[in-house]
Amino acid sequence: MSRGLTILFLLSGFCGAAGAQPLDLRQNHTVNYAIVEPGAGVSSDVEVRQTGKDNTTIAVENGAYNSLEVDQRGRDANYTHIEQFGLANNAVVIQQYDFRNKDNTNSGYIGETTPYGYLSEFNSGGVSILALTGAGNTLVSSFGRNH
Amino acid sequence: MRRGAAIYVAMAALGTLAAPQARSADLPGAAAAAAEKKGATDCTVYGAKFFALGDTGFCAKFGLDLMGFVAKDFAKQDIAMVGQRLPSASYGAGPPILYYYKKDFGEQTRNPYPGLDAQASFMAARQTDLGPLVAFVNLRLAGQVQNYGDETRYIANNSVDGSIFKGMFDQAWVRLGGLEAGIQPSMFGFARWGYTVTPGYSSLVDTPAVSYTYRIDDIPAKGEAATVSVAIEDPDRRDMADGALSEYGSVRWPDFVAQARFGGPSFLFHIAGAAHEIRDRAAADCCGASVGEAWGGAGTLASELHVKWSDVFGDAAAGMYGRLMIQGAVARGAIGYLGVPFFATDYVADADGAIHMSQGYSAIVSYEHLWTPTLKSSLTYSLFETSQTSGAALLSPGLPPLIPAVPMWFDVKVHGSELQAGIEDMVQPDLMIGFEASYTWTSAHGAYAGAAAAPLDVSFPAVAAYVRRVF
Numbered sequence: 001m002s003r004g005l006t007i008l009f010l011l012s013g014f015c016g017a018a019g020a021q022p023l024d025l026r027q028n029h030t031v032n033y034a035i036v037e038p039g040a041g042v043s044s045d046v047e048v049r050q051t052g053k054d055n056t057t058i059a060v061e062n063g064a065y066n067s068l069e070v071d072q073r074g075r076d077a078n079y080t081h082i083e084q085f086g087l088a089n090n091a092v093v094i095q096q097y098d099f100r101n102k103d104n105t106n107s108g109y110i111g112e113t114t115p116y117g118y119l120s121e122f123n124s125g126g127v128s129i130l131a132l133t134g135a136g137n138t139l140v141s142s143f144g145r146n147h
Numbered sequence: 148m149r150r151g152a153a154i155y156v157a158m159a160a161l162g163t164l165a166a167p168q169a170r171s172a173d174l175p176g177a178a179a180a181a182a183e184k185k186g187a188t189d190c191t192v193y194g195a196k197f198f199a200l201g202d203t204g205f206c207a208k209f210g211l212d213l214m215g216f217v218a219k220d221f222a223k224q225d226i227a228m229v230g231q232r233l234p235s236a237s238y239g240a241g242p243p244i245l246y247y248y249k250k251d252f253g254e255q256t257r258n259p260y261p262g263l264d265a266q267a268s269f270m271a272a273r274q275t276d277l278g279p280l281v282a283f284v285n286l287r288l289a290g291q292v293q294n295y296g297d298e299t300r301y302i303a304n305n306s307v308d309g310s311i312f313k314g315m316f317d318q319a320w321v322r323l324g325g326l327e328a329g330i331q332p333s334m335f336g337f338a339r340w341g342y343t344v345t346p347g348y349s350s351l352v353d354t355p356a357v358s359y360t361y362r363i364d365d366i367p368a369k370g371e372a373a374t375v376s377v378a379i380e381d382p383d384r385r386d387m388a389d390g391a392l393s394e395y396g397s398v399r400w401p402d403f404v405a406q407a408r409f410g411g412p413s414f415l416f417h418i419a420g421a422a423h424e425i426r427d428r429a430a431a432d433c434c435g436a437s438v439g440e441a442w443g444g445a446g447t448l449a450s451e452l453h454v455k456w457s458d459v460f461g462d463a464a465a466g467m468y469g470r471l472m473i474q475g476a477v478a479r480g481a482i483g484y485l486g487v488p489f490f491a492t493d494y495v496a497d498a499d500g501a502i503h504m505s506q507g508y509s510a511i512v513s514y515e516h517l518w519t520p521t522l523k524s525s526l527t528y529s530l531f532e533t534s535q536t537s538g539a540a541l542l543s544p545g546l547p548p549l550i551p552a553v554p555m556w557f558d559v560k561v562h563g564s565e566l567q568a569g570i571e572d573m574v575q576p577d578l579m580i581g582f583e584a585s586y587t588w589t590s591a592h593g594a595y596a597g598a599a600a601a602p603l604d605v606s607f608p609a610v611a612a613y614v615r616r617v618f
Contacts, residue, residue, distance in 0.1 A: 098449030
């Protein structure tokens with residue numbers, strides 16, 4: 001009875017928290033880093049899917065309602081570190097050997113604002129680094145040659 | 148001053164070249180000595196256009212230099228840098244990271260852009276018991292129309308710290324004997340940054356400073372002289388910080404610069420070094436670290452040679468003259484001394500406050516050929532490299548010994564080169580028209596926690612045409 005209530009509470013919590021589609025983050029480079037740390041008080045619902053050789057996901061969620069799903073398929077290593085400090089927290093981690101991956105070597109950088117904070121994604125060669133940061137921990141600069 | 152591709156920046160050099168006597172360390176500087184012999188009010192020894200300033204004993208000269216230009220930048224893409232502080236389960240926030248990527252500039256560079264550079268100068272000089280007393284002011288307004296990339300335009304100008312007024316004082320100094328104070332050309336830079344109007348990769352900065360030059364004229368060889376100079380200079384003019392990886396706090400020391408020159412009628416050698424204080428507050432602001440401190444430095448070697456080609460090839464080259472300049476500079480923690488585009492900050496501050504000084508070099512070779520008394524052409528090749536690194540910081544502490552920690556660090560290098568060619572014709576006395584073309588190559592590559600990222604390469608041409616009138 002007690003367990004059933006807890007599950008019901010969590011589910012209702014997520015429905016009210018995000019109210020939006022989960023943020024779906026995908027990486028398929030040789031080495032993938034996903035660092036998810038929305039700002040304090042920001043409830044979030046994030047899904048990370050990584051395929052490659054070495055996959056790392058580090059998440060610290062401080063919202064009232066936190067949901068994280070990590071699906072890692074690495075040929076050498078899968079690493080996930082999750083800290084959740086909400087009223088309702090949900091984390092699912094799936095880790096398995098990557099037996100069908102084809103690396104993506106597209107290069108580029110994207111910085112954009114999402115409902116859960118600022119998302120920066122750097123893909124270059126075999127490296128992918130993705131960071132989701134909140135208002136309190138987003139510090140980004142841009143520089144280069146003038147045109 | 149951060150160096151960009153903006154052509155207006157180059158016009159500062161013209162001010163310096165237009166008034167070579169304004170540089171206390173230039174060699175040979177016979178004017179002052181001659182004036183001393185002939186009498187302070189004989190203004191002809193200072194050069195043409197000098198006139199007596201009443202009966203004050205001063206000789207003075209006004210100068211006006213106007214240049215209008217139109218340029219086209221053909222870059223569709225260029226390498227751009229992004230600095231960021233990554234969140235960390237170990238630090239909360241802080242490990243620095245530097246990305247590079249190809250950024251689209253097609254909209255910004257779609258149209259040719261016009262620009263104007265106007266300079267007005269005044270010099271007054273007289274002899275005193277303590278040596279020549281010289282005052283010099285060069286006011287400069289420069290700007291060019293730029294495109295934000297969304298059809299809106301703005302005028303980029305030569306403001307300093309956002310102030311047009313501060314930027315307008317290109318030079319303003321007073322010299323007594325060898326002591327000079329005010330906004331003056333840095334003792335680090337050579338006489339010019341290539342003979343092309345658009346700048347090569349070389350540092351030429353006017354900065355608030357106090358300098359002293361000791362001149363040695365009694366060298367046995369005829370016409371040769373040497374100078375040794377020391378200066379304290381404004382450190383802010385050369386700061387290369389982005390606000391994320393690095394942020395200068397209040398510095399305690401000026402930049403210390405030393406220079407030595409040795410020259411004669413047909414040559415000039417130059418060696419200079421600088422020390423630049425780093426006091427970082429980026430790590431303190433982001434991560435609660437203590438203020439990081441370090442000293443960066445830079446050094447340069449340069450030379451210029453003048454050739455009268457008829458001395459080499461005989462009458463077939465009558466009337467042809469040439470001059471060649473070669474310069475190289477290295478820097479560590481003081482990238483602003485290289486005169487290169489802003490692809491690297493002076494340093495990277497780790498989350499714990501540790502300072503990792505960036506390193507780099509720049510080099511330039513430039514030749515100018517005078518075909519006739521009114522027609523000249525120039526060719527300049529310059530190159531640079533910068534290297535930025537961070538220390539290893541833990542994104543996650545792991546759970547040793549079962550689960551390893553997750554460190555992150557970066558090592559990013561950018562190198563580039565530029566070939567510039569120009570031709571200028573003096574169609575009337577003091578009226579010049581010129582055309583320049585350049586081609587730029589730049590590449591970047593990096594590694595993250597030891598994993599190699601992909602190299603990026605870009606290249607693009609640019610052209611510029613200008614009209615210059617000197618009064």
